[in-house]
Amino acid sequence: MNRQQLINEIFTKKTFLCVGLDTDINKIPSHLKNEEDPIFAFNKAIIDATAPYCVAYKPNLAFYECYGLKGMLAFEKTIQYIKENYPNHFIIADAKRGDIGNTSKMYAQTFFEEYNLDSVTVAPYMGEDSVKPFLEYDGKWVILLALTSNKGSHDFQLTEDKQGERLFEKVLKKSQEWGTTENLMYVVGATQGKMFEDIRCIAPEHFLLVPGVGAQGGSLQEVCKYGMTKDCGLLVNSSRGIIYASTDKDFAEVAAVKAKELQEEMAIELGNIAK
Amino acid sequence: MNRQQLINEIFTKKTFLCVGLDTDINKIPSHLKNEEDPIFAFNKAIIDATAPYCVAYKPNLAFYECYGLKGMLAFEKTIQYIKENYPNHFIIADAKRGDIGNTSKMYAQTFFEEYNLDSVTVAPYMGEDSVKPFLEYDGKWVILLALTSNKGSHDFQLTEDKQGERLFEKVLKKSQEWGTTENLMYVVGATQGKMFEDIRCIAPEHFLLVPGVGAQGGSLQEVCKYGMTKDCGLLVNSSRGIIYASTDKDFAEVAAVKAKELQEEMAIELGNIAK
Known part of the structure; x- marks a missing residue:
């Protein structure tokens, strides 16, 4: 999916929500545990x-x-299900990969050829040749770790x-020598509040993937105040706050309610952009 | 495997060689491509x-x-084969993982419980909570990226x-607040030559995993001169220089020759340590 298609989806559906499928077998409703593939059964219901x-x-x-094969x-069934039933949804492999050039090339093949996903999160520590192989695919995206949502983000x-x-x-600066606003996004944690202002000084147009709203304590309004652009420029992720909002038989309905709440807040924020 | 066991293996076998199983289906001998599982067939021969x-x-x-399931x-068959046939060999999952605490915990489960390997390479960018979950297993190791062997290592x-x-x-300094010489090693590229002196000032006793000898141009003698400790303190990796030394039917024999050459050089280096 290219940038313009993503922007169109956002403004058509009035949402820039990303649902994180961090599916933990120990947290899914017990009635699903008798399914042949409980993780896929859970994901399918959450996705629908x-x-x-x-x-x-x-x-x-x-x-x-963590469950091996x-x-x-x-995982494969989940992404196949999304691609077949919701082909306009952008899929992010949250994998935080990054290795020397010839190895990163293999990871890029994994996510962009074997699985044919839209994007993958990449760790920047190893520099240019660890990131570039992911940028060589038309319509595919690197989402590079910049300022993450966790406590340890302060260490380095x-x-x-x-x-x-x-x-x-x-x-943020260096990586703009490698990719463009058409194939490079950044991870910026919602818990970083006003830092979005500083980030927008350096990367005024790039899309930002923003985890940390909800369970991790970040505020959607603050993220939008400091991080939103005229093209929206944000994908805000919520995982636990949606998918585990109920751990009972009504888990999917409650997930829909939580997702809808966020969507409605997002619609208001999008309404503030002159488009 | 704990530190003392690893040291014993090194001094008994007079080698600190690590063989990298970067097995690429496009590079393995053509006669193996008819095997049911060409990658495992190749690995098995290389391991033996x-x-x-x-x-x-x-x-x-x-x-x-990159080949999906x-x-x-x-991969599973390969590590199972090593564990069953060569149980005293240390196994490193070169995965370069690292994520927020609750996710790193899942990665740690993957490599230390699901696969029961000795160690995993971890990227430090996300800081303390991204590394610590891997350090909570007795006899298991984090191998943290410090100074890598690739060109992009200079970027950050x-x-x-x-x-x-x-x-x-x-x-190097910060991570020593999280782990010890008993559960934490560092990746330092052989291409970094004299930098080993600086690294030994900060981490005098930690084991270092050293890629980049061979195909990437690093020198074993230089690595030993500046990086070796009284306990050896080094695991020197060679991948392409051994496993693809021949791409013909004699690939395993030639791999053995190449590995033996390195082992003999290593025996000389170990001989220089008063033990």
């Missing part, structure tokens, strides 16, 4: 319930890999160099 | 040929994930802060 309210899905690879089969990402430039700022 | 000359194997996940099955890893401390040095 939330599709009208979101533009993207973000399965987190860790939650599938069985988990990866659930905020380190200032001699000129006072913080590491996440260096990542 | 090189086991006497190395103490560790390092399958690189990218090379397995089929690739992950080859060498950035100096206001006190002149480079990012990889900050990673």
Whole structure:
């Protein structure tokens, strides 16, 4: 999916919600545990319930890999289900990969050829040759870690160099030599509040994938106040706040309610953009 | 495997070689392509040929994930084969994972419970909570990226802060608050030559996993001169230089020759340590 198609989806559906499919077998409703593939059964129900309210899905690879082949089969079935039934939804492989050039090339093949997904999250620590192989696919996206939502983000990402430039700022600047607003987004945690202002000084047009609204404590309004652009420029992710809002038989209905609540808040924010 | 066991293996076998199983279906000998599982068939032959000359194997996940379920099955069969036939070999999942705490916990489960491997490579960008979940397993190891072997390592890893401390040095120092010489190693590329001196000032006792000897141009002698400790303190990896030394029917024999050459050089280096 290219940038204009994504923007069209956002303004047509009046939402920039991404639903995170961090599906944990220990947290899904107990009645699903008798299904042949409980993880896929859970995802299918969540996807059907939330599709009208979101533009993207973000399965987190860790939650599938941890069950070995069985988990990866659930992952494959999930993305296949989205592609067949909701082909206009943007799919993010939240994998945080990154390795030397010839290895990153294999990871790019994995996510963009084997699975044919729209985007993958990538870690910047290893620099240019670890990121570039992912940027060589038309209509596919790198979502590069910039300023993450977790406590540990302060350990290295905020380190200032001699000129006072913080590491996440260096990542934002340097990576713009490798990719464009058409194939490169950044992860910026919703918990980082006013930092969005600083980020928009360096990356005024790039889409930002924003985790951390909900369970991690970030505010949608603050993210929009400081991070929204005339093209929206945001994909705001919620995982646990939607998919585990109920752990009973009504889990999918409650997930839909939670997704709809966020969508309605997002519609208001989008209404504030002159388009 | 704990530190003392690893040291014992190194001094008993007179080698600190790690063989990288970066198995690419396009590079393996053509006669193997008719096998039911060509990747596993190749790995099995390489493992049998090189086991006497190395103490560790390092399958690189990218090379397995890129074939989807089929690739992950080859990965599982490979590690199972090593564990059953060469149980004293240390296994490194070269995966370069790292995510927020609750997700890193799932990755740790993947590699340390589901696959029961000895160690996993981890990227430091997301800080403490992204690394710590991997450190909570007795006898298991985090191998944290510090100074990598690729060209892109210069983009961020060498950035100096206001006190002149480079990012990889900050990673080395900070991470020693989280782990010990018993559960934490570092990736330091062989291509970084004299940098090993600086690294040994900060991490005098930690084991270092050293890729980049061979195909990437690093020198074993230089690595040993600046990086070796009284306990050896090094696992030197070679992938392409061994596994693709011949692409003909004699690939395993030639791999054994190449591994043995490195082992003999390593025996000389180990001989220089008063033990």
